Amino acid sequence: MYLDYELSIAVRDRIYVESESLHEMVPTRHGELRRKRMLFQTVPSRQTSGDISVEYNNLKRGANPQFTCLKFQSVLSQMESRLPKRTAAEKHILNMSHVVARQLQKVLFLDPIPHDMRDYVPRTSVELVPSASNLSAVLAKIVQDEPAIKEVILRYLRQLPDQEILDLDFVDTPLGDVMLTVLEKSGEQTYWIDARGLSDGTLRTLAVMAALLSEEEDSLVVIEEVDNGLHPSKARTILSLLMELSSQRNIHLLVTTHNPALLNAIQGREAAGVVVCYRHPEKGDSRFVSLVDLDEYLRIASHERIGDAMESGQIARAVRGQVPQTHRDALEWLKSL
Incomplete structure (x- = not known):
């Protein structure tokens, strides 16, 4: 079972749901789980409205039916009381919503x-x-x-x-x-x-x-500043602990750190799990980008450890796109090969 749940929250004079959807991955003719099928999704609404309309897939031809939810709490939390439960399709959507809710409750x-x-x-x-x-x-x-x-x-x-x-x-x-x-x-x-x-x-x-x-x-499991109170020399120890226990027990782990020592302890392919959080210079909201997806990553990794690159400002400049023209030209040349 593969489900894709997305929720976008708007923070203005009030906090409300901007958009929300749930899709399931269904097999193609060849049996691969690559096709997304909508279970429910919100319909764009006026910012001043206190309600939001939700359409759902009843697996029938024609326009999808809709129901109304309060805009100031998630659709997922209102599915039990708002979604009709007459047909097999509606009951399936409700069951999948319960699966997502239970998973979120485990966090x-x-x-x-x-x-x-x-x-x-x-x-x-x-x-x-x-x-x-x-x-x-x-x-x-x-x-x-x-x-x-x-x-x-x-x-x-x-x-x-x-x-x-x-x-x-x-x-x-x-x-x-x-x-x-x-x-x-x-x-x-x-x-x-x-x-x-x-x-x-x-x-x-x-x-x-x-x-x-x-x-x-x-x-x-989400852990804020996982290395607080630990000596920098123990960074590799805490990393090994996290990876060994989470792998053995199949626990998904998300940790935050500002500690260069912990980032310097990351080795080889472990860098694929590093995500950089930064504030968008124009819109002011927080964004996330995978470290290894940065155009400058290979150059940075060949010269510095991750923590050192963070301290020297190399990663911040790469995130902001402040890359020297010579590096841009070299990257474009590599991409053309």
Whole structure:
């Protein structure tokens, strides 16, 4: 099943849906999923109107039927109450809308707040919240269900602090609360440190691991400034963690960073996953472009690491199209070959 859902939001004096559509990919005569079939799409409306018309595909000849939705919330969220459910085609559209809605509900916007992780939490709080304040309970559940996972967590944890980490455990209270604790070794001494004594970087890394180990397969995890609180020398460690765990559990991962050290740690084909966000110089809105799609990418990559190119302004100039004429001529020559 392949679905293509698009939503455009206008932000003016009010916020409203500008356009919204859902298409499904259907097989061609040769069995390839290359043809898009519209399930529903909005009809252009007056900006001042509080409603928006939606046409849908009833698989019949003639004009598509329409229904009306409120303009100030997504059509997807109104399908259950607005779309007729008489025919098989209408029921199919509703079912596909439910599929998209369920997928969107799986998205976790993770913004770990170390201060909130340094306390006891109920052991029953096992669904990771965006701030990761219930980290201890989530990790306790993961380790309880799959004891072998503890070694995976420890393997990455041992690469972060200066002290050697020997073990990971949990302290319970009579009231059913739990707190994470780790066994550290310093010289010849060993001692347990609970979440209150762990560094911000360690707690944030544990929160990332908890997300990648607890979210459902095929879900999306979004992490803002993934390397906050970590020493630049650990950039490759966090990248390896992200790629290994997301690949093993089939988790879609979107992370943001402004850290040149993390970008410099990107190797080879990993650059294909880097997207540059920039503000359009004329319209003022945010745009996204794949790093490897920039005309200047190959030249930049042959001279600098990605983080260095960001610091020197090479990537910003490439995004704005500020390319020396000699480079433009060379690129046109290459394209003509």
